Amino acid sequence: xxxxxxxxxxxxxxxxxxxxxxxxxxxxxxxxxxxxxxxxxxxxxxxxxxxxxxxxxxxxxxxxxxxxxxxxxxxxxxxxxxxxxxxxxxxxxxxxxxxxxxxxxxxxxxxxxxxxxxxxxxxxxxxxxxxxxxxxxxxxxxxxxxxxxxxxxxxxxxx
Ligand SMILES: [Zn+2]
Numbered sequence: 794x795x796x797x798x799x800x801x802x803x804x805x806x807x808x809x810x811x812x813x814x815x816x817x818x819x820x821x822x823x824x825x826x827x828x829x830x831x832x833x834x835x836x837x838x839x840x841x842x843x844x845x846x847x848x849x850x851x852x853x854x855x856x857x858x859x860x861x862x863x864x865x866x867x868x869x870x871x872x873x874x875x876x877x878x879x880x881x882x883x884x885x886x887x888x889x890x891x892x893x894x895x896x897x898x899x900x901x902x903x904x905x906x907x908x909x910x911x912x913x914x915x916x917x918x919x920x921x922x923x924x925x926x927x928x929x930x931x932x933x934x935x936x937x938x939x940x941x942x943x944x945x946x947x948x949x950x951x952x
Contacts, residue, residue, distance in 0.1 A: 794897060799827045799890050799893060800826045800827065802826070802928055802931045803825065803886040803890070804823075804932075805934075805935035806822040806882065807819040807823065808938075809939060811943065812943065813946065814874070814875075817875050817878035817879050817882070818882035820879055821878065821886070822882035822886040823882075825887045827890065828853075832847070833853050850899060850902070852908075854891055854902060856891050856901070859884050859887040863881060863884035866878075866881035889931070895913060895914055896913075896917055897913065898913050898918065900912045901913075
């Protein structure tokens, strides 16, 4: 998936900004949308070919690291709510990035060590109409989640 596609899918998480304290989450999600790619420290050679400090789709695309960050953010919410929400948004956007990358033919590593072997579900090719359809599905799912979360919060506000 392209960088624009990753930002477009993470923008779906920005709907959480409508919820109480959702702005911190949305800011973290915006920062994390392309994090698995920019954390590789991409460099370009004289011919414009991408060479990164960390091999593409290896260590930064290993899901347990992102899941651990999300878990740490949830655990630290009681005493660091604002920064924990930013970290939670960052981690969820990172996991969403991996979820979108596993659908491409190149895939992502699922097993340790996260180098060499990748898994792909081969749902779409980058730049295809299927990619746009997947982004639309992510938006629809995120919109439904925000609506349900809003309804639950309104319900608890009335009780
Ligand atoms: Zn990626």
